[in-house]
Amino acid sequence: MSSIRMGLVGLGNIGAYHAEYLSKGQVARAELTAVCDGVPQRLEDWSQLATFSDSDALFRSGLIDAVILATPSFTHADLAIAALEQGLHVLVEKPMALQMAECERMLFAASSAQRLLAVMHNNRALETYAKVRSLLQGGELGTMQRLMWVVTDWFRPQAYFASGGWRATWRGEGGGVLMNQAIHQVDLLQWFAGLPSRVSAHCGIGRHHSIQVEDEVTAYFEYPNGATGLFVTSTGESPGVNRLEIVGSRATLTLEGGQIGLLRNETDAVVYSQTTEDVFGRPDIWRIQVPTTDQGTGHVDVTQNMVDAILDDTPLLSPGTSAAGAIHLANAMLYSHFQGHPIDLPLDSAAYEQHLDHLIATAKDPRVVQERSPQNIRQSFVG
Numbered sequence: 001m002s003s004i005r006m007g008l009v010g011l012g013n014i015g016a017y018h019a020e021y022l023s024k025g026q027v028a029r030a031e032l033t034a035v036c037d038g039v040p041q042r043l044e045d046w047s048q049l050a051t052f053s054d055s056d057a058l059f060r061s062g063l064i065d066a067v068i069l070a071t072p073s074f075t076h077a078d079l080a081i082a083a084l085e086q087g088l089h090v091l092v093e094k095p096m097a098l099q100m101a102e103c104e105r106m107l108f109a110a111s112s113a114q115r116l117l118a119v120m121h122n123n124r125a126l127e128t129y130a131k132v133r134s135l136l137q138g139g140e141l142g143t144m145q146r147l148m149w150v151v152t153d154w155f156r157p158q159a160y161f162a163s164g165g166w167r168a169t170w171r172g173e174g175g176g177v178l179m180n181q182a183i184h185q186v187d188l189l190q191w192f193a194g195l196p197s198r199v200s201a202h203c204g205i206g207r208h209h210s211i212q213v214e215d216e217v218t219a220y221f222e223y224p225n226g227a228t229g230l231f232v233t234s235t236g237e238s239p240g241v242n243r244l245e246i247v248g249s250r251a252t253l254t255l256e257g258g259q260i261g262l263l264r265n266e267t268d269a270v271v272y273s274q275t276t277e278d279v280f281g282r283p284d285i286w287r288i289q290v291p292t293t294d295q296g297t298g299h300v301d302v303t304q305n306m307v308d309a310i311l312d313d314t315p316l317l318s319p320g321t322s323a324a325g326a327i328h329l330a331n332a333m334l335y336s337h338f339q340g341h342p343i344d345l346p347l348d349s350a351a352y353e354q355h356l357d358h359l360i361a362t363a364k365d366p367r368v369v370q371e372r373s374p375q376n377i378r379q380s381f382v383g
Helices: 013-023 040-046 055-060 073-085 100-113 127-137 183-193 269-275 299-312 320-339 349-362 374-381
Strands: 004-009 030-036 050-052 066-069 089-093 117-120 144-151 198-205 214-222 228-234 242-248 251-256 259-265 285-290
Touching: 004 013, 004 055, 004 299, 013 030, 013 299, 030 055, 030 299, 050 055, 055 073, 066 073, 066 299, 073 089, 073 100, 089 299, 100 117, 100 320, 100 349, 117 299, 117 320, 127 183, 127 242, 127 251, 127 259, 144 183, 183 228, 183 320, 198 320, 214 320, 320 349
Parallel strands: 004 030, 004 066, 030 050, 066 089, 089 117, 144 228
Antiparallel strands: 144 242, 198 214, 214 228, 242 251, 251 259, 259 285
16 A cells, blocks of 8 residues: 545544645645535535545545544544444544443454544644643653743633534533643643543532533543643633643743743752752753744644554554543543542542533533534434
8 A cells, every 4th residue: 555545534624634635635645535515515525535425435435545534522442343343544623532331342343443643733743832741751850840821812602602502512512612622632641641640630520611511621630740721711801811830859840831941950869858968059050942933733743644544553652542542531530529538530430421421411401502412413424
């Protein structure tokens, strides 16, 4: 195989973007050959390709080797499993699924089919975040002692949540800011530092909007090595801030406005503390600005990585096995809030699945919704 025939399910906002860059040949050795959407008007612009209104028909067509799933969040697990069972490689938009139990089923399907399953965590492809991870995991910061990410610049007006029947509902998204907007930062946190061993969170459920789900979160993490973390996010603050701090024994890293700064101890703080005789002493500090040259959003890079992984066995940048950690952490924060106490990880996925089913069954929708219901959307994509 010298190239990959790509299919695409979902031609909404992000799906249309994927279709555009693929059709322009921006991903080497990949050709967009077929698209699928339940809205006939969305297929009109792609009449030069094979078009489908039913996802199962696309998966069985024999016209594609891999598929990008750019559909509403609650369809991701069903569609990914169906595609994998037809022998297709799958790249699914974030979030990977609504809950860990679904991720586990997706990973089992990928393993059984011996096909690749990747998630469109496009920020992993950006140099800025790759450097943060490299500095932490490469030991440049020393032993991690504390991290904090305040990311409250995800402001959304009420009209956003009324724009689709699946938005801001337990059934449609499995959560709010944690599962939709800030899932990017939730993924990066666990990509940088791994999963914490304990999570304690407080969520504002519909605090700033008339919605079923959380639009504000404050969470406290405890890591296996004793380090602590704080994560704050919201869709109700404007202008909001976006600042990451990672404190290590060797250096403190900050990321704000796309700029990475380092305050680096000349001597590791732990070593200095144990060896100095100066009662008010502290290590000398170097101030360093770390250059980055990010361009684009990273979506093309993740898709290119998927193609390279299929053809060349290149390691996946965002494999399902790793990306599931974002769902694990988001679910744990939500579960901690509703249980009213800290949650030890790994999360009991079966217990959380039962909890989410209860939220779905008992939820009342306070919004005036402008589009189709989740049930009708699901029928459009799942044959």
